Amino acid sequence: MDEIKNKIEAGGERIAKMNEAPTQSDESKSDAGFFPEFEHHSNTDIVVGIKDVEKTFVLGTNKVDILKGINVDIKRGEFVMLMGPSGCGKSTLLHIIYGLEAPTNGTILVEDEDIWAHSKNWRAYFRNQFIGFIPQQAFWIKSLSVIENVAVPGFIGGRGYRESIERAYKTLEIVGMKDWAHYRPFDLSGGQQQKVSFARSLLLNPKFIIADEPTGNLDQKSGVQLMDLIKEFNESLNITVLMVTHNPDQVNYASRIVKMVDGKIMDDIIDKEQINAMKHEA
Amino acid sequence: MKLNFFSKKNDVSLESEAGYEKRHHAVSRPKETWKETHTGISFSMIAYISWKNLKVGKARSILTIGGVALGIGIITFLLSIGFGMQQMIVSEVTKNNPIDVIDINNGNLDNFVSLTDDVVNKVKNIDGVKKVERRVNTGGKIILGESQTDVIIYGTTSDYLDMLRVNYRDNGGSFSNDGETALISDRLANLLGFSNPYDAIGKKIVYNIALSKEVSSSLDAEKVTDNNEIIISGIVNNSDNTYIYLPTKMLQDKFGIDSAQDGKVVVADMAKFDNVKQQLEQMGFVTSSIAELIAGINSFFSTVRVFLVVFGVIIMSISAMGMLNTLSVSLLQRTKEIGIMKALGTKRYDVFKMFILESIIISFVGGLLGFFGGYGLALLANKVLIILGKRMGTELSYFVYVPTGFVLAIGGFVLFLGIITGVMPAFRAAKIHALEALRYE
Numbered sequence: 001m002d003e004i005k006n007k008i009e010a011g012g013e014r015i016a017k018m019n020e021a022p023t024q025s026d027e028s029k030s031d032a033g034f035f036p037e038f039e040h041h042s043n044t045d046i047v048v049g050i051k052d053v054e055k056t057f058v059l060g061t062n063k064v065d066i067l068k069g070i071n072v073d074i075k076r077g078e079f080v081m082l083m084g085p086s087g088c089g090k091s092t093l094l095h096i097i098y099g100l101e102a103p104t105n106g107t108i109l110v111e112d113e114d115i116w117a118h119s120k121n122w123r124a125y126f127r128n129q130f131i132g133f134i135p136q137q138a139f140w141i142k143s144l145s146v147i148e149n150v151a152v153p154g155f156i157g158g159r160g161y162r163e164s165i166e167r168a169y170k171t172l173e174i175v176g177m178k179d180w181a182h183y184r185p186f187d188l189s190g191g192q193q194q195k196v197s198f199a200r201s202l203l204l205n206p207k208f209i210i211a212d213e214p215t216g217n218l219d220q221k222s223g224v225q226l227m228d229l230i231k232e233f234n235e236s237l238n239i240t241v242l243m244v245t246h247n248p249d250q251v252n253y254a255s256r257i258v259k260m261v262d263g264k265i266m267d268d269i270i271d272k273e274q275i276n277a278m279k280h281e282a
Numbered sequence: 283m284k285l286n287f288f289s290k291k292n293d294v295s296l297e298s299e300a301g302y303e304k305r306h307h308a309v310s311r312p313k314e315t316w317k318e319t320h321t322g323i324s325f326s327m328i329a330y331i332s333w334k335n336l337k338v339g340k341a342r343s344i345l346t347i348g349g350v351a352l353g354i355g356i357i358t359f360l361l362s363i364g365f366g367m368q369q370m371i372v373s374e375v376t377k378n379n380p381i382d383v384i385d386i387n388n389g390n391l392d393n394f395v396s397l398t399d400d401v402v403n404k405v406k407n408i409d410g411v412k413k414v415e416r417r418v419n420t421g422g423k424i425i426l427g428e429s430q431t432d433v434i435i436y437g438t439t440s441d442y443l444d445m446l447r448v449n450y451r452d453n454g455g456s457f458s459n460d461g462e463t464a465l466i467s468d469r470l471a472n473l474l475g476f477s478n479p480y481d482a483i484g485k486k487i488v489y490n491i492a493l494s495k496e497v498s499s500s501l502d503a504e505k506v507t508d509n510n511e512i513i514i515s516g517i518v519n520n521s522d523n524t525y526i527y528l529p530t531k532m533l534q535d536k537f538g539i540d541s542a543q544d545g546k547v548v549v550a551d552m553a554k555f556d557n558v559k560q561q562l563e564q565m566g567f568v569t570s571s572i573a574e575l576i577a578g579i580n581s582f583f584s585t586v587r588v589f590l591v592v593f594g595v596i597i598m599s600i601s602a603m604g605m606l607n608t609l610s611v612s613l614l615q616r617t618k619e620i621g622i623m624k625a626l627g628t629k630r631y632d633v634f635k636m637f638i639l640e641s642i643i644i645s646f647v648g649g650l651l652g653f654f655g656g657y658g659l660a661l662l663a664n665k666v667l668i669i670l671g672k673r674m675g676t677e678l679s680y681f682v683y684v685p686t687g688f689v690l691a692i693g694g695f696v697l698f699l700g701i702i703t704g705v706m707p708a709f710r711a712a713k714i715h716a717l718e719a720l721r722y723e
């Protein structure tokens with residue numbers, strides 16, 4: 001078994017080396033070439049439509065309303081920052097959009113598709129193929145190396161080891177983590193782990209990226225690096241980003257700020273000057 | 283990944299303002315055309331991840347696999363020796379006794395019957411009988427020069443001797459049904475003064491023979507006929523008795539012996555074996571056949587095997603508990619990882635497969651190691667026995683034997699073990715929710 005594994009890994013490395021060959025080394029801004037399948041199947045510009053979403057948790061005999069009618073349309077290419085006090089329901093909303101937690105009422109449309117009108121398996125596939133997710137705390141499969149972890153969405157989608165690893169290597173290269181490919185993920189620093197998380201979220205060319213406080217556990221410098229990286233992808237590939245953050249220093253990365261308080265939208269700001277002003281307010 | 287399910291129109295979402303809970307029970311769920319495309323994790327990747335997981339918990343995996351290997355090993359060891367001994371004994375028994383022969387004799391005093399020509403003809407007429415050969419025995423004395431020895435005198439035919447697997451030809455001996463020939467046992471040759479029994483071949487001896495009504499129907503009283511001469515024509519080896527074989531026809535011509543005590547009945551059709559035997563018994567013969575002995579041996583070993591199987595089941599339930607424990611602990615430790623897999627889009631069924639496969643790997647690797655370990659150990663024990671036997675002067679061979687059926691049974695059992703112990707943990711793993719991974723501590 002070990003032999004097979006080594007062979008597979010050697011194969012992955014060979015492919016990776018092939019990709020490093022000089023003829024292809026001008027990859028600096030050719031990321032789009034790596035995402036040939038990045039196509040939009042809909043002519044609507046609204047990637048995520050959040051319509052009248054309500055969420056009520058039942059705790060024993062108590063019913064707690066967490067989301068009280070959320071309406072937001074996220075357009076293609078937007079970098080949306082979701083902000084608000086702790087406990088206001090930001091993560092809950094993300095989980096509903098990600099297809100993990102059912103809304104009590106309302107609709108989530110992803111490119112016109114009502115994701116909560118489908119089966120569990122449908123949503124599993126949807127998450128796998130169409131959404132990149134970066135959590136606050138990186139999560140890993142302990143038994144797999146960094147590159148294998150990045151390749152996991154590929155495995156899950158039914159791709160073979162080689163193909164997934166090859167893609168994983170490319171994405172790791174893009175986020176500048178290829179030298180760490182064969183480390184154990186938990187041996188990396190928090191900032192490095194989040195970059196790898198980002199690489200994993202990119203693996204299958206998502207329609208949009210959901211990030212729940214991705215810099216929450218990072219030091220200032222790593223946080224800035226990660227934000228720069230995400231922003232770069234947002235701009236160069238027009239990937240839609242929906243991010244929760246508590247850090248007002250990061251508002252200038254956003255093209256839109258959505259402020260939530262107590263399960264409701266308080267503010268929805270698109271104006272760049274207004275956004276920059278928010279930074280100075282803080 | 284050319285999927286266009288996103289462009290598909292979804293009527294359900296437009297139709298109702300009611301809660302999702304209600305709508306999920308509605309009949310008109312949209313058709314999921316991509317389902318064929320969502321193949322899930324490929325089998326080789328599931329195997330790879332399962333294997334990696336086993337490697338991470340190395341000590342635990344080794345212990346668990348060792349538990350299974352120990353159980354299967356002990357069972358294989360005992361059964362391969364058992365099967366081997368059975369096979370060896372049966373082949374040893376059938377080597378000297380053809381399976382299609384019924385031995386008959388007139389040992390039953392209540393219902394005395396002698397193998398006269400008439401009786402032999404009757405026996406031949408039984409349906410399913412191929413042929414009958416008989417052997418008469420009586421007392422006598424052999425004289426050569428100064429030495430005199432009491433012997434059993436057998437009168438028989440070369441066919442009877444062949445059925446008895448008496449080998450005299452390889453040593454240069456011969457026996458003629460129609461001529462005047464005599465085979466003597468090597469013991470007798472020794473007693474007659476030949477330290478090398480083969481030196482006796484070609485020597486003329488004198489014999490007395492005791493005659494009675496039992497062997498010669500024309501006689502009224504017992505008598506002894508003295509001073510008959512014959513030339514020794516062959517030696518019967520490995521005898522522990524003193525006897526001489528003479529041709530039936532010669533005894534009949536010379537002494538009027540026309541009856542016999544023992545016979546061998548060859549059955550032409552094994553399907554009629556029991557029937558022939560029954561009829562022979564009705565005629566008053568005491569019968570015996572190797573088939574009975576073999577049946578007895580087989581039933582003995584079957585009983586032994588039943589005990590071994592019970593013993594094996596006990597051992598294997600202990601191994602199974604070890605496996606269950608390992609899988610449960612592994613499940614608890616990996617709750618979060620399973621959540622991750624789910625969050626990234628793994629199907630329930632794939633998680634289920636992953637755990638089942640892990641369990642099957644444990645039981646299969648354990649089974650494989652156990653089988654070869656047990657078999658190897660049995661061979662080793664066999665080898666030791668052979669060496670010990672050699673020292674004590676007995677020739678032993680390798681007898682350890684595993685029937686194909688047993689190998690298949692072990693394989694099937696190991697698969698069963700893997701599935702049965704894996705089902706519960708796998709089911710629980712499949713039910714873990716993706717949010718388990720996203721809950722920050």
Ligand SMILES: Nc1ncnc2c1ncn2[C@@H]1O[C@H](COP(=O)(O)OP(=O)(O)OP(=O)(O)O)[C@@H](O)[C@H]1O
Nearest residue numbers: 057058059066084085086087088089090091092093
């Ligand atoms: N499964 C659940 N059952 C019951 N209550 C829940 C559940 N999940 C979340 N909540 C509650 O919902 C509220 C909103 O939680 P949520 O995690 O969405 O907040 P948040 O805005 O992300 O906060 P933070 O900024 O601290 O991450 C909290 O009061 C939380 O306790």
Ligand SMILES: [Mg+2]
Nearest residue numbers: 090091092212
């Ligand atoms: Mg949160």
